[in-house]
Amino acid sequence: MSESNDKMNYEDVMKLALERGFYFPSCEVYSDAQAGFWEYGPSGVSLKNKFLELWRRELIRRDGMLEIDGSQIMSKSVFEASGHLGNFADPIIRCTKCRSTFRADRLIAEISKIDIPESADLAEFDNAISQNNIKCPKCKSDFEKTRKFNMMFRVGIGPEEEEAYLRPETCQSIFVDFPRLFKTMRGKLPLGIAQVGKSFRNEISPRQSLLRLREFYQAEIEVFCNPSRLDVVEKFAEIQDTVIRVQTDSAPVAMTCKEAVESKVIPNKFVAYYLGILTEFYEKTGIDISKSRFRKLGEKEKAFYAQVAFDFEVETTIGWLELVACNYRSDYDLSSHANKSKEKFEVMDDEQKVLPHVFEISMGIDRSLYTILEHSIREDKENERIVLSVKPYLAPVHVGVLSLVKKDGLKEKTDEIFIGIKRKFDAFLDHSGAIGRRYRRLDEIGAPFAITVDHQTLEDDTVTIRSRDSMSQDRIKTSDLDSLLSKETSFP
């Protein structure tokens, strides 16, 4: 890459997304469209599908995990057991005058130094506020009564509107399905169970398109393990020399997985193994790994169910973005569901009956796709073009099929070549306009190749194939197109 190739920012990605069909606001023709909902267009869907195929290859198949597809609406009991009905709700207070909203527990703690657990009875907050004479910090007025704001979307099922919820994370189906899956799929610990799907959170202020949505995609992996065998990991050898970047305090430090375990930065080989294969996966997405870190979360930052937590974050032009939450959830989930449902969640491992612990790799797909776009898009000023230099196997379009000119039978020959490859590859046929313009369009959606039919094609059945990044062209036989494209666009 020469120095004229400039990296681009959030605005540039947004513009590309709108103009080229990656993503755009949901319901935009109606004025009552709600914030926090976005649609993927054709280019976005194609990128997402390929990203998920890579995820399946690099994590699911590599580790022999099971993938399921659960319901998005789940019953009240699930979330009573999971703790989301109690803990996913914040006690909030609103000023009667300026209508500013605050977290009741945090404001009380800040002003009067009294710690009230956020799950406490609402009256406790009201009492503390009146006894300590707490007023709105902005306008000094009184507060309304404390109320709970739960970030789950409630839905009513059937004519009686039975209480149920849109899942706030996909993994709860994995936990409740675990006993059946372990039995019927002949499970053995450690066992990874994965799921891709939508989750729903009623965010107070959704922002920045794909980065904080109310309806979003997660790809979650829950690895069930025997907590006494966290350092007995045969596969560890595969990734012991893989370099990961870990940040425990001020700055990320690059180290191999082996070093991370030996220096106790990562608590055990089991966790290190998964952080290792996750890093290898993200390297293959084309995200710049030198701008990544596993940030170890402090006590206050961790989710209510997590014992140890690392966030996989990547630096972008709008700051560090959390792409994956890696949580060691211990037996929090399985024991909660066991207690609530009275089902047995213990399994046999090595002649020992255990209630498995869970290590979770909870990936935000939308944010990952944004980051891939931002790290791939560049302005090639020398050639006056925007190029999306994504990995060929992730490109929304693999190849453009162009006629140099429309006449003299070139159009027909081009159509014929297009028909020959369009089922196997994401190919885009284009006859209209100047050839340079057509190349530019393909550059913007990241098509790694363009094949062009010219007069010589009619004579010797060869075409030129142009590479997106170098703009250089080679002449090849049409009979070699299939094998060349297969090789160049295949997953690593």
Added chain:
RNA sequence: GCGGAAUUAGUCUAGCUCGGUAUGACGUCAGCUUCCCAAGCUGGAGGCCGCGGGUUCAAAUCCCGCAUUCCGCACCA
């Protein structure tokens, strides 16, 4: 949710002060031209000016409400 700014075609934008149904560019489509990198020529499509209400003979323009977007704050599993 609070404060500030904004919202005009696929994208960017002029017009708003001082009311008379909208400007330009890029893009897009068709044709001509051109055998290789956003060229040129001709022609076309595309806007209830974010939504709703008010004032007025008349509203993109003035007033009110709402929504969305962006920037801060707060929140963020």
